[in-house]
Amino acid sequence: MTKRVIIATKNRGKAKEFQHMFAPYGYEVQTLLDLPHIEDVEETGVTFEENAILKAETVARELGELVIADDSGLAIDALEGRPGVYSARYAGEEKSDEANMTKVLEELESVEESDRTARFHCVLAIAGPDMETKTVTGSCEGMILREKRGTNGFGYDPIFFVPSLGKTMAELTQDEKSQISHRGHALEKLGNMISDLV
Numbered sequence: 001m002t003k004r005v006i007i008a009t010k011n012r013g014k015a016k017e018f019q020h021m022f023a024p025y026g027y028e029v030q031t032l033l034d035l036p037h038i039e040d041v042e043e044t045g046v047t048f049e050e051n052a053i054l055k056a057e058t059v060a061r062e063l064g065e066l067v068i069a070d071d072s073g074l075a076i077d078a079l080e081g082r083p084g085v086y087s088a089r090y091a092g093e094e095k096s097d098e099a100n101m102t103k104v105l106e107e108l109e110s111v112e113e114s115d116r117t118a119r120f121h122c123v124l125a126i127a128g129p130d131m132e133t134k135t136v137t138g139s140c141e142g143m144i145l146r147e148k149r150g151t152n153g154f155g156y157d158p159i160f161f162v163p164s165l166g167k168t169m170a171e172l173t174q175d176e177k178s179q180i181s182h183r184g185h186a187l188e189k190l191g192n193m194i195s196d197l198v
């Protein structure tokens with residue numbers, strides 16, 4: 001029997017990554033894209049952790065089931081950690097990846113190569129009936145390029161260069177990205193917890 005795990009996300013890029021990462025373990029992933037009657041949770045927190053917990057607990061309460069949520073984003077050193085928690089809405093409420101990348105590239109125009117360091121952060125929260133909500137974190141170091149490269153992935157992937165691989169996140173296969181990404185690292189930590197619960 002296929003086990004089901006619910007991820008409280010409406011982001012197609014994340015949904016695809018979770019489907020890919022859970023498949024080898026025999027889990028079928030469902031997201032809020034498959035459950036359109038669940039309303040979007042307003043992200044009122046000021047940290048990734050607060051927002052991940054908010055999304056996981058709200059949807060877990062509505063469904064009466066175990067739910068995982070992902071809150072993630074990009075922290076750029078030259079921008080004092082921005083866009084950070086506001087990564088999805090950086091260039092406006094319509095949450096456009098293209099507009100967000102354009103805004104970042106413009107803001108970094110006068111910043112030289114050695115100062116273009118950045119990292120992705122991911123907090124996963126797992127919540128459900130009769131359990132205490134738990135969180136795990138993962139991060140991934142990189143540099144912001146001056147132009148986009150690659151067409152895989154989502155979000156800020158085309159401008160996020162991973163020095164150890166000599167490629168942007170958008171030039172990696174799904175397997176390669178999962179091995180080094182903030183999301184992949186966080187999910188590794190959640191691993192044992194999930195097999196006990198789901």
Ligand SMILES: O=c1nc[nH]c2c1ncn2[C@H]1C[C@H](O)[C@@H](COP(=O)(O)OP(=O)(O)OP(=O)(O)O)O1
Nearest residue numbers: 009010011070071072073074087088154155156157
């Ligand atoms: O691996 C990644 N590669 C590139 N960009 C990424 C990644 N991971 C997060 N990001 C960016 C996308 C978005 O601008 C923000 C997440 O915002 P975040 O609120 O967590 O997600 P979201 O609103 O798109 O979907 P939802 O809240 O329904 O899960 O960080």
Ligand SMILES: [Mg+2]
Nearest residue numbers: 011043071088
């Ligand atoms: Mg969001």
